[in-house]
Amino acid sequence: MxxxxxxxxxxxxxxxxxxxxxxxxxxxxxxxxxxxxxxxxxxxxxxxxxxxxxxxxxxxxxxxxxxxxxxxxxxxxxxxxxxxxxxxxxxxxxxxxxxxxxxxxxxxxxxxxxxxxxHELEMQHQASHDAMTNLLNRQAFERAVFSYFMQGEKTGAYCLMDVDNFKLVNDTRGHAYGDIVLMKIAKILTENTPKRTIIARYGGDEFCMFFPGIDRAEQLEPVLIKILENVRKEEFDGMQLSVSVGVSFYPKHYTEEKNSIGKYADVALYKAKESGKDSYCFYSEEMGEF
CATH class of the missing domain: 3.30.450 (Beta-Lactamase)
Known part of the structure; x- marks a missing residue:
């Protein structure tokens, strides 16, 4: 026609x-x-x-x-x-x-x-999304978060998360099953976060989330608790897995240095791992610089 x-x-x-x-x-x-x-x-x-x-x-x-x-x-x-x-x-x-x-x-x-x-939209989607999980990829995530900053928005929470002992999954179940684990965790993230949340597979077993409008630990804790609980009770071929999360806040932990807010979240993630994993940690000055 x-x-x-x-x-x-x-x-x-x-x-x-x-x-x-x-x-x-x-x-x-x-x-x-x-x-x-x-x-x-x-x-x-x-x-x-x-x-x-x-x-x-x-x-x-x-x-x-x-x-x-x-x-x-x-x-x-x-x-x-x-x-x-x-x-x-x-x-x-x-x-x-x-x-x-x-x-x-x-x-x-x-x-x-x-x-x-x-066709154009499909190509754009492929360029900005992780093929396995269908989440944003690292570059698209960083663009989206930076765009949020440039719009003059006031607050946000930046979360860096990875799967505890993920190497064990690949070693004992194989890389193909490791991919299934990542897809299941991606689904848990999308189903247990507010609609405005920007979520990405950051690379390997790392995920990243940005929560617009959140600037206090007590606002974010219920979401993080739900994520950790759902990962813990998910069926992973007889394995019980967990995740650890590090959190920093915008604009408190944002400087002109590239991805400083992400680096502060990484420091907090390290502390969460150090304290026994299967947990979350909010960055504080006592943890030192990245």
């Missing part, structure tokens, strides 16, 4: 003229002038994926077009999901507008890019 839509917008007079409406909508007719703002609002309300309605309107409302034209912006392009008339599922489209006519007008198109976009 052909969904391509081609149109021209008279920015000055708030009108839109369609040259080709494809199969996107039976309501639109080629060669007929429509009120542009009315068309855009109805199109968004009827067809566009809920989370992208505001995003699309902010970029393409008539005042945004007039501003773009006055500022000599050459084009506006946005990818979004919509459900064409008669379809049950959303597909990816791109809406592109070129402004070659100064303040007077613009030409645009709505194109189906579903297959290309899905």
């Amino acid at each position: 052909v969904y391509t839509v081609i149109f021209e917008v008279d920015i000055k007079n708030n009108q839109i003229l369609f040259f080709h409406t494809g199969s996107l909508s039976v309501k639109l007719k080629a060669g007929v002038l429509y009120d542009y703002e009315d068309f855009l609002e109805q199109f968004i309300i009827d067809n566009v994926y809920e989370e992208e309605k505001i995003y699309l309107y902010q970029n393409f409302n008539i005042e945004a077009l007039r501003s773009a034209s006055v500022n000599k912006r050459e084009n506006i392009t946005c990818d979004f999901r919509l459900r064409p008339e008669g379809n049950r599922e959303y597909r990816w489209f791109t809406m592109s507008l070129m402004l070659p006519h100064g303040a007077g007008g613009a030409v645009g198109a709505i194109l189906d890019i579903h297959e290309k976009k899905i």
Whole structure:
């Protein structure tokens, strides 16, 4: 089915003229002038994926077009999901507008890019996620946490965790079963942490979690206790496993030195291991520097 839509917008007079409406909508007719703002609002309300309605309107409302034209912006392009008339599922489209006519007008198109976009998203996912556990990888985790800092957010808890005696798992059950252990623990983490938690497989048997908005031990302890309990009671082919966790806080343990907050968490993790494993430890100045 052909969904391509081609149109021209008279920015000055708030009108839109369609040259080709494809199969996107039976309501639109080629060669007929429509009120542009009315068309855009109805199109968004009827067809566009809920989370992208505001995003699309902010970029393409008539005042945004007039501003773009006055500022000599050459084009506006946005990818979004919509459900064409008669379809049950959303597909990816791109809406592109070129402004070659100064303040007077613009030409645009709505194109189906579903297959290309899905492939692009799959490639992005593969680049940012650990293939085994489907958690974020180390690089993506660090980007996400740094982005949180740069947004001016005030607090957060940084946790570094690893599996106690994991070498024994690989030595006695083999590396294939070691992978199963890591996948089970990843599932425990995702099921026992708040939705906003950023979770990653940091490498080997190490995991990392960042809890936005948490800056006190008493806020985090119930979550850590639940994680430790669930790992302890999980079935691991007759083995009882445990994890240890080191915790540091943002901004208290954050400096301009790269990943300083992670290094403080690592010091706390070492102390948790030293105190007998199967435990968590919050960094304090008495533990010294990393």
